Amino acid sequence: RSATAMPRKHDKQPAGEKRSHDEAFPEQREAPTAVGQATGGGDRESIAAAQNGANEEVSKDTEVIVLHPGSSMLNLGLCTDLTPHSLPHIIAYKTAKRETVDEQGPPQFPCSPLPSRRREGLLLQYEAELTPELESQRDSGLENVRQAVREMRESEGMVDGGGPRRECVVFNSRYTPRVATPTEEMEKEGNWTDLSDNPRYVIGDDVYYLPPGAQYKVFKPLRRGHLNVCAGVSQACVLNQLEDLWTKAVEDFLQIPRKDFRHYRVILLVPDGVDRTALKEFMNVLLLRMEFAAALVHQESVCATYSASLSTACVVDVGDETTHICCVEDGMSNPNTRVSLYYGG
Numbered sequence: 001r002s003a004t005a006m007p008r009k010h011d012k013q014p015a016g017e018k019r020s021h022d023e024a025f026p027e028q029r030e031a032p033t034a035v036g037q038a039t040g041g042g043d044r045e046s047i048a049a050a051q052n053g054a055n056e057e058v059s060k061d062t063e064v065i066v067l068h069p070g071s072s073m074l075n076l077g078l079c080t081d082l083t084p085h086s087l088p089h090i091i092a093y094k095t096a097k098r099e100t101v102d103e104q105g106p107p108q109f110p111c112s113p114l115p116s117r118r119r120e121g122l123l124l125q126y127e128a129e130l131t132p133e134l135e136s137q138r139d140s141g142l143e144n145v146r147q148a149v150r151e152m153r154e155s156e157g158m159v160d161g162g163g164p165r166r167e168c169v170v171f172n173s174r175y176t177p178r179v180a181t182p183t184e185e186m187e188k189e190g191n192w193t194d195l196s197d198n199p200r201y202v203i204g205d206d207v208y209y210l211p212p213g214a215q216y217k218v219f220k221p222l223r224r225g226h227l228n229v230c231a232g233v234s235q236a237c238v239l240n241q242l243e244d245l246w247t248k249a250v251e252d253f254l255q256i257p258r259k260d261f262r263h264y265r266v267i268l269l270v271p272d273g274v275d276r277t278a279l280k281e282f283m284n285v286l287l288l289r290m291e292f293a294a295a296l297v298h299q300e301s302v303c304a305t306y307s308a309s310l311s312t313a314c315v316v317d318v319g320d321e322t323t324h325i326c327c328v329e330d331g332m333s334n335p336n337t338r339v340s341l342y343y344g345g
Contacts, residue, residue, distance in 0.1 A: 062078055062079075062080055063263060063264050063265060064078065064079040064264070064265050064266075064267060065077070065078060065079075065250065065254065065256075065264055065265070065266050065267070065292075066078070066079055066084065066266075066267045066269065067246065067266055067267070067268050067269065067286075068084070068268075068269040068300075069089060069221075069222060069242075069246075069268075070089060070222065070319055070320065071089065071220075071222045071223055071224060071225060071319060071320050071321045071322065072088065072089060072319070072320030072321070073086050073087065073088060073089055073320070074086070074087055074088070074089040074204075074245070074246075074249060076246075076249055076250065076253060076254070077253075077254070078254065079267070085249075085253040085254075087203065087204035087205060087249060087253070088204050088205060088207065088208070089220070089221065089222060089245070090203070090204070090207050090218060090219065090220050090245075091201055091202070091203045091207070091218075091219055091221070091241050091244060091245045092201060092202050092203075092206075092207045092210065092216040092217060092218045092219070093200065093201045093216060093217055093219065094198075094199070094200055094201065094215060094216055095215050095216065095217045096215075191209060192209050192210070192211040193206040193207075193209045193210050193211065193214075195210075195211065195214060201216075201244055201248075202216065203244075203245050203248050203249060204249070219233070219237075219241050221238050221241045221242050221245065223321065224321045224322050224342055225271055225273075225274065225319075225321075225322050225324075225340075226275060226278060227239075227278050227281070235281070239281055239284075239285055239289075242282075242285050243285050243289045243290060246285070246286075246290065247290060258290075261290055261291050261292050262291050262292065262293055263293060264292055264293060265292060265293050265294040265295070265296070266286050266292045266294070266295045266296070267295075267296045267297075267298055268282060268283075268286065268295060268296070268297050268298070269298055269299075269300050269303060270282070270297055270298075270299065270300065271299075271300055271317070271322075271324050271340075272299050272300065272301050272324060272326045272333050272335075272338050273324065273338050273340050279297065282297075283295055283297070299333050300315075300317055300324070301315040301317070301324075301326040301328050301333050302328055302331060302332075302333055304317070304328075305328045305331070306331070310328075311328075311329075311330050311331055312328060312329050312330060313327075313328055314326075314327050314328075314337075315327075315328060318344055319344045320344050321342070321343070321344045322340060322341065322342055322343070322344050323340070323341040323343060323344050324338070324339070324340050324341075325337070325338070325339040325340075325341075326338045326339075
């Protein structure tokens with residue numbers, strides 16, 4: 001005979017009182033679910049609240065913007081995007097003077113001086129102008145180096161790879177370049193930047209397509225990884241350029257209006273040897289001027305190793321004007337291995 005007390009049919013219950021199934025058979029009651037335990041109960045409202053919380057966590061990932069400014073290009077996008085948006089990191093302001101694009105010629109950017117500690121190790125300083133005599137000496141020296149490398153490769157049985165280069169040189173010497181000039185057909189096709197709204201500034205590729213006669217002056221905020229502060233351009237002017245450029249880029253490429261910046265967070269990618277003064281100014285622009293909710297600074301080398309699923313690697317970042325070399329070990333950038341060279345390609 002089972003030890004469990006089973007209710008008998010002839011047992012009468014008090015009037016107006018009925019026992020539920022769980023009260024009659026307590027051993028058959030189901031345990032609360034994990035979601036119900038986490039939310040304090042197993043009812044449907046608790047489960048719905050937990051699911052809504054999970055959806056909010058997923059939506060927060062789409063509120064993170066990644067900014068990667070460089071001397072030549074600006075890469076930006078949401079952290080959920082597969083590929084970033086890229087645009088030239090330049091800006092052109094409308095000028096009050098009669099200073100047109102035709103008078104300026106092609107865009108020229110002033111050069112920031114190199115740090116004094118770097119000048120001693122340079123063989124040729126970029127400020128020096130090469131005379132025809134120095135250019136001939138340089139060309140003859142490079143040709144001697146090519147000849148020595150070619151002889152060494154031939155002595156070791158390697159195939160000389162200079163054939164395609166010679167063919168390109170011979171082909172280019174036979175033809176003269178054709179200079180493209182603005183024509184009526186180009187203006188009719190609409191290849192020039194639209195200035196019908198009389199914008200105060202334009203950024204990115206629109207700067208290179210300013211129509212002839214446009215009264216705009218071109219600026220480049222960063223130079224060799226530093227703020228492009230030079231004669232006639234103060235640090236305050238450079239920070240204003242960064243604010244306008246980054247704001248316009250986020251609004252145009254990410255479709256995020258300025259009033260909604262306070263709902264987004266930013267990850268700023270910087271080189272390993274970035275100047276701390278410039279880094280402080282970057283954060284002031286993002287938090288105080290553009291009014292983002294939060295900002296995080298990350299190193300380019302560490303992010304490169306994580307994207308390659310590596311914890312230890314030697315990262316060589318060849319930029320437009322600088323080359324940064326750094327060793328990353330266990331996700332940490334080693335300061336003793338950082339090398340910055342003031343040339344790129």
